[in-house]
Amino acid sequence: MGETTAAIPCSEAVRQLWDYLDRAIAPEDREKVEHHLSFCRRCCGELEFAKEIRRFLSSGSSEEIPADVKARLERFVEEL
Amino acid sequence: MKSRIRSSNPSTAHATDSTEMSAIGTTDRTKEAFQELVRKELPSLYSLARRLVSDGAEDLVQEALLQGYRAFGSLKEEAAGGRWLKTILVNVFRDLLRKRARSVEEFAAGDFDDFSLYRTLVDQDPLPYSDSLHTDFLDAFGRDDLREVLMRMPEIYRAPLVLRYMDGFATKEIARLLDAPLGTILARLHRGRNLFERTMWAYAEETKLITMGDDDG
Numbered sequence: 001m002g003e004t005t006a007a008i009p010c011s012e013a014v015r016q017l018w019d020y021l022d023r024a025i026a027p028e029d030r031e032k033v034e035h036h037l038s039f040c041r042r043c044c045g046e047l048e049f050a051k052e053i054r055r056f057l058s059s060g061s062s063e064e065i066p067a068d069v070k071a072r073l074e075r076f077v078e079e080l
Numbered sequence: 081m082k083s084r085i086r087s088s089n090p091s092t093a094h095a096t097d098s099t100e101m102s103a104i105g106t107t108d109r110t111k112e113a114f115q116e117l118v119r120k121e122l123p124s125l126y127s128l129a130r131r132l133v134s135d136g137a138e139d140l141v142q143e144a145l146l147q148g149y150r151a152f153g154s155l156k157e158e159a160a161g162g163r164w165l166k167t168i169l170v171n172v173f174r175d176l177l178r179k180r181a182r183s184v185e186e187f188a189a190g191d192f193d194d195f196s197l198y199r200t201l202v203d204q205d206p207l208p209y210s211d212s213l214h215t216d217f218l219d220a221f222g223r224d225d226l227r228e229v230l231m232r233m234p235e236i237y238r239a240p241l242v243l244r245y246m247d248g249f250a251t252k253e254i255a256r257l258l259d260a261p262l263g264t265i266l267a268r269l270h271r272g273r274n275l276f277e278r279t280m281w282a283y284a285e286e287t288k289l290i291t292m293g294d295d296d297g
Binding site: 060072073 | 115123124127130141145194196199215218221245269270273277
């Protein structure tokens, strides 16, 4: 552990994981999270799961448009 | 260009007299080009609308198309057309929320901080025969299940989550589009993520989604 890196509990590390993945936390907080992850296996599991949930969310972004809805909307634009 | 302006609600739609589209130039962009853009982007636009509202996705898209057509001349880069239409759609969504003027109670910070779906799955072990519990849990959710989970969340938490993690908008852009301070959006994203995990768990329990594989005994 580095002299300037304060230890944080699991609850604090988990609370910051998504922001950590988003690169939306301050460098000193990032360092604390990384330090915690360096020795906490459970929080590494939390991190991997957070990544999976993000993939799961982004994979759900495409959805087919029903043919009748598509036809109506295209007709709407034609008639503008 | 001769144009007709219709109400965004198909049930009340009626053609007005042919009206000249003058003000915000469609003059340097043709209607055909707009139609082409719409044909290409309709699936993703409709998809986004379905994630933002539980009912009325088609109306939301229709209003966005109308506003997009009126402002088509302001589109600078053809390649950015899809993103541009999406931002218009989010603006329409924001205005819709304002019109509804429905107050949604903000959850207090810390309300969900103690919930961890990862830990809950380990503790409850709903798939005892699984070698990859967490992945299998997520795999159990189909597209309709995901939408149902999202729709169970209040809009103020759902919208930032959808825009950030499903449509790839930057946090600052979400704040601008939803006309909210960046700090508010960051807080809602944080609570929204926690709420999303909690809602996934509740949904899976309620619908028996996670015990379906255990049918041999």
